[in-house]
Amino acid sequence: MADKTLDAKGLNCPLPILRAKKTLKEVPRGGTLEILATDPGSVADFAAFCKTTGNELVESTADGGVYRFLIKHTG
Amino acid sequence: MSEAENNGVNAKSMTIIVTKGTLDWAYPPFILGTTAAAMGVDVTMFFTFYGLSLLKKKLDLAVSPLGNPAMKMPMMGMHMGMPNLVGMLPGVEAGATAMMKDMIKKKGVASIEELREAAVESDINIIACQMTMDLFEFKKEDMIEGVKLGGAATYMEQALKSHINLYI
Numbered sequence: 001m002a003d004k005t006l007d008a009k010g011l012n013c014p015l016p017i018l019r020a021k022k023t024l025k026e027v028p029r030g031g032t033l034e035i036l037a038t039d040p041g042s043v044a045d046f047a048a049f050c051k052t053t054g055n056e057l058v059e060s061t062a063d064g065g066v067y068r069f070l071i072k073h074t075g
Numbered sequence: 076m077s078e079a080e081n082n083g084v085n086a087k088s089m090t091i092i093v094t095k096g097t098l099d100w101a102y103p104p105f106i107l108g109t110t111a112a113a114m115g116v117d118v119t120m121f122f123t124f125y126g127l128s129l130l131k132k133k134l135d136l137a138v139s140p141l142g143n144p145a146m147k148m149p150m151m152g153m154h155m156g157m158p159n160l161v162g163m164l165p166g167v168e169a170g171a172t173a174m175m176k177d178m179i180k181k182k183g184v185a186s187i188e189e190l191r192e193a194a195v196e197s198d199i200n201i202i203a204c205q206m207t208m209d210l211f212e213f214k215k216e217d218m219i220e221g222v223k224l225g226g227a228a229t230y231m232e233q234a235l236k237s238h239i240n241l242y243i
Contacts (some may be wrong), residue, residue: 012183014110018193021113039183052114075115 002034002070003027009038009066016042017049020071024055027073032058035069042067050075088117089239090230093239096128098136098175098187099146104243105129105190111239112197119237121230122196123204127211130203130218134188137172195221202229 006023008016015036033059035046046069047074050057054075061068078086089111093104104120112118122130129136140146141162147154161167179186185193194201202225203218215224234240 010183012185014106014113015183015185015189018109018113019186021197049114 003031005034005036008042011024011046012039013035013041017045020046020049020069021053024071024075027071031045031073033071033073035071037067037069038058038065040067042069046071076162081161086115086117087239088119088233088237090121090234090237090241091119091231092240092242093122093126093129094124094243096125096136098138098172100243101129101136101187102190104241105194106185107241108199109190109193109197112194112199116239117200118194118197119200119202119230119233121202121204121225123207127203127207127218129187129191130201130222132215132217132219134191136187137168138175138238139168140171141168146171157222191219195219199232203243 004023004027006019008019009020011019016035016039020033020035024033035042039045043062046060047057049055050071056072056074057069058072059070091104091108095101104126108118108120128134138146139162140157141159143162144156147156157167157171162171179185181199201222203215203222204211205224205226207213208215208224215222
């Protein structure tokens with residue numbers, strides 16, 4: 001179970017990233033943020049975001065057009 | 076404290092010169108600026124000439140099909156461009172703008188107002204070009220809060236120490 005969940009479904013680039021960055025501030029260091037998105041571009045974007053900011057992308061899965069990302073706040 | 080200092084991981088910086096003020100051209104600088112800031116980059120945006128319109132308190136942005144053959148809108152299952160002769164008619168620009176705004180909303184794309192708010196919130200350094208402010212007779216009160224005034228040298232000081240400098 002993630003510490004916080006962000007529903008970014010229906011939002012397009014760059015909103016899922018912007019909202020995730022904002023929400024990540026409310027997650028304690030070491031905690032996890034779950035993000036749900038429908039933007040297919042978010043798969044590559046969250047990988048790049050995590051790599052650049054030093055946060056850990058623990059999970060990246062897709063289910064019926066909904067992408068789910070689990071980010072550990074390590075950045 | 077800037078996002079970069081906050082973050083520590085990615086203490087890089089970027090500048091963007093924003094020269095255009097139409098609805099379509101407003102997107103690239105704001106998308107890249109806000110995303111970079113979210114990724115821990117220290118961002119400066121320098122607004123000059125028509126780009127200044129993007130800093131006005133009340134945004135009234137439009138897009139014109141005139142002289143833009145690449146602007147093909149999805150219509151009736153296909154993509155249609157607009158001959159310049161038609162684009163010149165009164166009301167066509169307003170119609171194209173309304174259509175674009177409708178598409179933006181339907182597809183979950185951020186509005187420029189939303190992206191600009193995110194830019195301010197993420198401490199992007201926003202500079203309005205003093206010379207074009209004077210040229211077009213804009214007053215600082217016409218612009219959103221937090222805008223700094225500066226000239227080419229102010230921009231250059233930032234650009235010289237930045238990793239990425241874009242002109243849009």
